[in-house]
Amino acid sequence: MFEEKIENIKRASLYRTMKYLQSPQCDRVRIAGRDILMLSSNSYLGLCADDRLKKAAKMAIDQYGVGSGGSRLITGSYEIHQKLEEEIAAFKNTEAALIFNTGYMANVGVISAIADESWTIFSDRLNHASIIDGCRLSGAKIVVYSHCDPSDLEEKVKAHPCGEKGLIVTDGLFSVDGDIAPLPQLVEIARRYSLLLMVDEAHATGVLGRHGGGTADYFRLADGIDISVGTFSKALASEGGFVAGRRALIDYLANTARSFIFSTALSPVTIAVSRAALDIVKTEPQRRETLLAHAAWFRSQLMEAGFTVADHPTPIISVGLGAPEPALKFSSLLMEQGIFANAIRPPTVPAGTSRLRINLMATHDRKDLERALRHIEETGQKLGVIQS
Numbered sequence: 309m310f311e312e313k314i315e316n317i318k319r320a321s322l323y324r325t326m327k328y329l330q331s332p333q334c335d336r337v338r339i340a341g342r343d344i345l346m347l348s349s350n351s352y353l354g355l356c357a358d359d360r361l362k363k364a365a366k367m368a369i370d371q372y373g374v375g376s377g378g379s380r381l382i383t384g385s386y387e388i389h390q391k392l393e394e395e396i397a398a399f400k401n402t403e404a405a406l407i408f409n410t411g412y413m414a415n416v417g418v419i420s421a422i423a424d425e426s427w428t429i430f431s432d433r434l435n436h437a438s439i440i441d442g443c444r445l446s447g448a449k450i451v452v453y454s455h456c457d458p459s460d461l462e463e464k465v466k467a468h469p470c471g472e473k474g475l476i477v478t479d480g481l482f483s484v485d486g487d488i489a490p491l492p493q494l495v496e497i498a499r500r501y502s503l504l505l506m507v508d509e510a511h512a513t514g515v516l517g518r519h520g521g522g523t524a525d526y527f528r529l530a531d532g533i534d535i536s537v538g539t540f541s542k543a544l545a546s547e548g549g550f551v552a553g554r555r556a557l558i559d560y561l562a563n564t565a566r567s568f569i570f571s572t573a574l575s576p577v578t579i580a581v582s583r584a585a586l587d588i589v590k591t592e593p594q595r596r597e598t599l600l601a602h603a604a605w606f607r608s609q610l611m612e613a614g615f616t617v618a619d620h621p622t623p624i625i626s627v628g629l630g631a632p633e634p635a636l637k638f639s640s641l642l643m644e645q646g647i648f649a650n651a652i653r654p655p656t657v658p659a660g661t662s663r664l665r666i667n668l669m670a671t672h673d674r675k676d677l678e679r680a681l682r683h684i685e686e687t688g689q690k691l692g693v694i695q696s
């Protein structure tokens with residue numbers, strides 16, 4: 309039964325395998341004994357092997373040991389969990405914050421705690437799977453609006469009146485095309501129709517905005533976002549999710565979100581690493597600046613070479629290839645050249661929109677990126693994606 313299912317997945321070029329790293333996840337990594345240029349990491353600021361983070365982890369081990377020993381409401385809350393929550397609240401300009409074990413668990417827990425069968429959730433068509441799962445788990449009526457389209461959203465809000473039992477939910481920075489949600493317009497609509505607005509800043513935290521606060525910071529929105537979700541697992545090079553908002557909301561979530569309540573707390577070691585990373589985000593804006601400069605330059609080079617590239621001011625660069633086969637072939641030819649760039653295929657993206665996704669890092673070396681561009685261009689010509 310499963311053999312047959314697997315065969316079908318392979319025939320459709322949708323089979324996925326894991327690649328095992330033998331080094332820290334820096335701009336270059338070691339895989340199967342080879343030195344590989346990493347163009348697929350979510351560690352945008354290049355902090356996975358940062359000495360300050362490693363030191364924070366070692367000090368936390370000495371002070372607290374390793375495991376947390378219990379769930380947050382029983383025995384797993386340590387002073388540093390509380391400190392990190394205060395720091396996140398200050399960073400996000402909210403009254404309070406709550407840490408979840410992962411961003412996935414934050415989305416699932418928050419949405420299912422807030423909404424029930426009597427609610428309506430308006431969800432962007434390209435929202436992350438964890439948002440979709442949270443919506444489904446809540447039992448609410450789910451109304452999907454066209455991607456980043458405020459007028460379609462408003463039409464759907466009008467067509468599905470829900471009093472105050474309505475939630476708009478969106479990714480801030482979408483991980484597939486690297487585009488940014490139109491937050492100012494979403495805030496307007498949420499206000500006009502008395503709906504809650506929830507933004508998932510997973511890819512944007514530490515990357516976008518003057519203070520690295522994410523897409524809300526990018527648009528310089530002082531308020532209007534009721535629920536801000538994020539993760540420590542991407543630019544912050546640690547693990548864990550969080551939600552920031554008003555104190556009453558956070559208290560309510562700590563008492564009702566099942567993925568918060570029924571899971572062992574993150575280790576103090578992980579928390580210490582997140583705190584150290586957040587400190588770097590606050591004090592080293594040059595990392596974001598370098599990252600975004602790399603991205604603008606790399607994008608323009610790809611466009612000049614003739615690739616179909618989504619144009620956004622973010623470090624996620626999506627090269628459209630259509631069917632899954634050329635995307636997969638492209639990725640494996642690059643790997644032969646020592647370049648790790650992932651093929652993104654269904655079900656992560658809709659059929660016919662497979663692509664090569666390149667994530668840049670602040671610590672990438674321009675010479676390495678130039679070499680990557682040469683190989684990407686050659687491979688694109690070989691596969692007939694661009695003309696020579």
Ligand SMILES: *Cc1c(COP(=O)(O)O)cnc(C)c1O
Nearest residue numbers: 410411412436483508510539541
């Ligand atoms: C990665 C991601 C998550 C999940 O975060 P984890 O901490 O990896 O579980 C949630 N939402 C979005 C938009 C993401 O990109």
